[in-house]
Amino acid sequence: MMTIDEVDRALADWQARLRLIDDNLVSLETSPVCMLLEQAKDTGLDGTTRARVVPALDAMRELFSQRSLLDDTLAPADLRKGLNRLFPGDALKEIERVLRGPSIALPPVATPMARRGLLDAAETTTSISADQLLAAMVHSFEQARDAVAAVDEAWTRLTPQADQAAAEATRLEAQAKSLGQNATAPLSAVRAQLDATRSRIARDPLGATDDLATGVLARLDQLGKELAALGARHRQVCTDLERAHALLDDIRATHHDAGEARSRCVAETDAAAAPLIDQGRIDGLAQWLSTLDDTMTAGRWAAAGVGVTRWLTAGQELQHEEEALLHSCREPLDRRDELAGRLSARRQQAIVLQSRGRAPDAALDELAARAQGLLDQRPVPLDAAAAAVSAYEARLRSG
Numbered sequence: 001m002m003t004i005d006e007v008d009r010a011l012a013d014w015q016a017r018l019r020l021i022d023d024n025l026v027s028l029e030t031s032p033v034c035m036l037l038e039q040a041k042d043t044g045l046d047g048t049t050r051a052r053v054v055p056a057l058d059a060m061r062e063l064f065s066q067r068s069l070l071d072d073t074l075a076p077a078d079l080r081k082g083l084n085r086l087f088p089g090d091a092l093k094e095i096e097r098v099l100r101g102p103s104i105a106l107p108p109v110a111t112p113m114a115r116r117g118l119l120d121a122a123e124t125t126t127s128i129s130a131d132q133l134l135a136a137m138v139h140s141f142e143q144a145r146d147a148v149a150a151v152d153e154a155w156t157r158l159t160p161q162a163d164q165a166a167a168e169a170t171r172l173e174a175q176a177k178s179l180g181q182n183a184t185a186p187l188s189a190v191r192a193q194l195d196a197t198r199s200r201i202a203r204d205p206l207g208a209t210d211d212l213a214t215g216v217l218a219r220l221d222q223l224g225k226e227l228a229a230l231g232a233r234h235r236q237v238c239t240d241l242e243r244a245h246a247l248l249d250d251i252r253a254t255h256h257d258a259g260e261a262r263s264r265c266v267a268e269t270d271a272a273a274a275p276l277i278d279q280g281r282i283d284g285l286a287q288w289l290s291t292l293d294d295t296m297t298a299g300r301w302a303a304a305g306v307g308v309t310r311w312l313t314a315g316q317e318l319q320h321e322e323e324a325l326l327h328s329c330r331e332p333l334d335r336r337d338e339l340a341g342r343l344s345a346r347r348q349q350a351i352v353l354q355s356r357g358r359a360p361d362a363a364l365d366e367l368a369a370r371a372q373g374l375l376d377q378r379p380v381p382l383d384a385a386a387a388a389v390s391a392y393e394a395r396l397r398s399g
Contacts, residue, residue, distance in 0.1 A: 007095050014070070014099075017134070021067055028060065028145055033152040046200075048207035049151060056147035059140040066137050070130060073104050102127040154205035158212055162198050165216050169194070172220065175227050179234055180299040183223065190219050237305035241296060244289055244308055247315045251282055254322040261329035270379045271332035274325055277318070285315055336380050339389050343371050346393055353399075361399055367392040 028034055034057075037045070041054050097103060105127045128136075169187050176183035194216045200208040255277065265273045288311055296304040347368055354360060371388035374381055 007099070010099050014130070018067070018071060021063075021070075021137070024141065025060075025063055025067065028141070028148065031148065031152075033155070034148045037148065037151060040203075045203055046207075047204035049204040052206060053147045053151060056144040060144035063137055063140055063144075066133055066140075069104050069106075070133060073098060073130060098130075100129060100131075102129050102132075104128055104130060104133050151205055154209070155201070158201045158205060158208055161212055161217070162194060162201060165194055165212070165220060166191075168220050168224070172223055172227055175231065179227065179230050180301065181227070181230065183227070186219070186223055190216060190223070193219070233305065234301055237296065237301050237308060240305070240308045240312060241289075241292065244292070244311050244315060247312065247319060248282075248286060248289060251285070251315060251319050251322060254319060254326055255279070255282060258322055258326040258329060261326055261333070265329045265332050266379070268379055269332040269336055270381050273332075274328055277321055277325060281318060285311070285318065288314075332382060335382055336375065336385070339371075339382075339385050340375050343368070343375065343389050343392065346389075346396055350396055353396075358399065361395070364392070364395050364399065367395050 037053055037057060041050075041057055045053060169190055173183055173187055176187075193211075197208060197211045197216055200211055259276055262273050262276060265271060288307075292304050292307045292311060295301075295307065350364060350368070367388065371385065371392050374385040374388050
């Protein structure tokens with residue numbers, strides 16, 4: 001049996017617990033989210049949220065009644081009234097029964113007629129201990145707390161996501177417009193779905209996650225990927241047009257160099273020179289590129305992209321032809337210069353050999369003069385000049 005001191009400590013512990021219960025119940029009840037849910041629970045909640053929140057809030061309301069049962073049962077003044085410290089007698093046993101036994105009578109529960117036997121009462125009454133009631137209250141409080149916290153977390157997370165989705169829709173609309181695309185239809189559908197999702201977030205936040213993630217956000221993500229691909233293609237078209245303009249400049253420069261090289265080749269050597277490439281081909285490419293620029297400016301960049309791809313192929317082919325002509329025109333000039341360099345080097349070698357005691361060779365001097373005379377002619381007879389240089393080199397080696 002409990003002692004009086006144990007009774008006093010047990011009553012003090014219960015009073016401390018009751019104060020904590022009061023503080024936590026009031027904190028939960030007066031939290032903004034809980035107050036909103038209380039206002040909306042009758043007509044403003046749907047689906048998963050209603051199924052979880054309404055029973056939890058009802059259980060929380062019941063907590064206040066259960067709190068009163070504990071207070072009525074465990075009131076220290078009533079329990080200690082009449083207790084004599086020297087002769088506690090049966091009063092101490094009664095206090096122990098109240099503290100530890102099934103001393104709290106729960107409200108009667110009606111027994112439905114379909115379950116009632118002939119000797120069953122219409123109502124049944126159950127008594128439990130204070131500790132049992134407290135355990136049930138802890139469970140009910142946790143259910144209510146967790147339900148309110150889940151809704152708070154869902155609102156805190158989904159509302160900004162919905163705002164971000166609306167902002168993303170606006171951004172994608174502007175991006176589509178900049179690409180000359182009409183995204184009104186898909187974005188209108190997404191915005192209608194977003195409005196419906198916002199409504200569900202307000203009424204059923206616990207069930208709205210999938211609507212936002214697999215519905216609105218997924219469709220925006222897909223549209224974003226499509227526009228990103230278009231944007232990449234648009235940038236590629238812009239890059240290709242820049243390449244085309246640079247290539248056109250190169251073609252013109254190479255054509256000019258080829259013209260100068262051909263004129264020199266014809267004037268300075270007897271080599272046959274291929275005809276110049278028709279200027280009209282370059283002018284045609286320039287006009288074509290100007291048309292593509294106009295097409296791009298008009299916003300029809302996809303068509304411009306197809307055209308500039310073909311233009312680059314044609315431009316590169318023409319540039320290769322111009323470069324081949326330039327090379328063919330420079331080759332005889334380079335050959336002449338190479339022969340002149342060889343002759344000069346060998347004549348210098350002859351001077352060195354004579355300085356070291358080699359006897360003068362009139363025939364060698366005649367070969368040098370003949371080779372030099374051929375190289376000085378305009379146009380230079382390349383084959384004859386090459387033969388003369390070779391003959392001079394052979395005479396130099398043999399001496």
